[in-house]
Amino acid sequence: MSELYIGVMSGTSLDGVDLSLCEIDDSTCKLISSLEFPFDVELKEEILSIINGSTTLDQVGVLDNKLGHLFADAINTFVQKQSIDAKSIDAIGLHGQTLWHKPNGDNPFSMQLGCPNVVSSQTNIKVVADFRRMDMANGGQGAPFTPAFHQFIFKEKNSAVLNIGGMANITILGENLRGWDTGCGNVLMDMWIQKCKNVPFDKDGEFAKSGSVDADLLDAMINDDYFKQIPPKSTGREYFNDTWLANHLPMFQTTKDEDIQRTLLELTAKSIANDVKENKIKSLIICGGGVKNSFLMQRLQELCKIEVASSDAAGVSSEFMESMAFAWFAYKRVHGEVVKLSSVTGATKDSILGGIYE
Numbered sequence: 001m002s003e004l005y006i007g008v009m010s011g012t013s014l015d016g017v018d019l020s021l022c023e024i025d026d027s028t029c030k031l032i033s034s035l036e037f038p039f040d041v042e043l044k045e046e047i048l049s050i051i052n053g054s055t056t057l058d059q060v061g062v063l064d065n066k067l068g069h070l071f072a073d074a075i076n077t078f079v080q081k082q083s084i085d086a087k088s089i090d091a092i093g094l095h096g097q098t099l100w101h102k103p104n105g106d107n108p109f110s111m112q113l114g115c116p117n118v119v120s121s122q123t124n125i126k127v128v129a130d131f132r133r134m135d136m137a138n139g140g141q142g143a144p145f146t147p148a149f150h151q152f153i154f155k156e157k158n159s160a161v162l163n164i165g166g167m168a169n170i171t172i173l174g175e176n177l178r179g180w181d182t183g184c185g186n187v188l189m190d191m192w193i194q195k196c197k198n199v200p201f202d203k204d205g206e207f208a209k210s211g212s213v214d215a216d217l218l219d220a221m222i223n224d225d226y227f228k229q230i231p232p233k234s235t236g237r238e239y240f241n242d243t244w245l246a247n248h249l250p251m252f253q254t255t256k257d258e259d260i261q262r263t264l265l266e267l268t269a270k271s272i273a274n275d276v277k278e279n280k281i282k283s284l285i286i287c288g289g290g291v292k293n294s295f296l297m298q299r300l301q302e303l304c305k306i307e308v309a310s311s312d313a314a315g316v317s318s319e320f321m322e323s324m325a326f327a328w329f330a331y332k333r334v335h336g337e338v339v340k341l342s343s344v345t346g347a348t349k350d351s352i353l354g355g356i357y358e
Helices: 041-052 057-081 116-123 133-137 146-153 187-197 203-209 215-222 242-248 257-278 294-304 321-334
Strands: 003-010 017-024 029-037 089-102 109-113 127-129 160-164 167-172 178-184 283-287 307-310 355-357
Touching: 003 057, 003 321, 017 057, 017 321, 029 057, 029 146, 029 321, 041 057, 041 089, 057 089, 057 109, 057 116, 089 116, 089 321, 109 133, 116 127, 116 355, 127 321, 146 160, 146 167, 146 178, 146 321, 160 257, 167 257, 178 257, 187 203, 187 242, 187 257, 203 257, 203 294, 215 242, 215 257, 257 294, 283 294, 294 307
Parallel strands: 003 089, 089 127, 160 283, 283 307
Antiparallel strands: 003 017, 017 029, 089 109, 127 355, 160 167, 167 178
């Protein structure tokens, strides 16, 4: 029998809260309705200031509460707009907002804020949250998680799924499921055009298209240690950020703004294409915000030299794939089922992921 779940995702791009109402059973996850809830601009700036600078315990605690109320408001708005009976929802799958992801070292951790107790209290719906830390407790990276959902929803072999959000991650489908973060997705491109044009993203890559690749700058960036790491690996804004970009730019002070934008787009495309070629991937299903950047999609097609298509063409929303995934993760937790991710994250075993708040 199918059940109803709401998946809630706010990614590293901080461009909105994605909500998906999904009808789920043990073989399917069908998107019934969806909503992108706007992210409060002041709250976005507060998050970025904490990630990029210093903070206090008080600021972290307050932000956790604020985000809980934001997610609750988003869910209640969604339920009201779609005329959903809240009592019909089995649970909410709440990813939370990643503040810091540190998968390596002696004390690895991943911190997602957005208090699930607040969300459950304000919506009167059971919440499943804190998905990543059990995988990390078992020695895994705690990311990427969407490969397990990609394997569930796409049954094809000899193909791969690429999610381009703030970061980019790839899933190689098949019996031996594999996946990893390829590196930066939209995050550096968004940072740069925000700095140059005071707009949140480069629509269709038009600003990048007006420039030329700086070959020396691209070579310096693509030789970063992260791109050389062997999977399992994962990353986030704590690595690919303003500081990372600033460290590469001093020697290229005469480079035009549009040329830097073009080079950053090429960095994302080339880092992905290098992994595609190395793993002999034959076709690529693409989802996430990067799908909307037509110039990025063009460069991926040209560099990868394989079949490249949006997941929309395969019948799965490219925009709401991740929020659908967390609806499915909530379904798995409510049913006490392990999620098969150890081959992706490097964990010592597959785990039941998430805690239940009601």
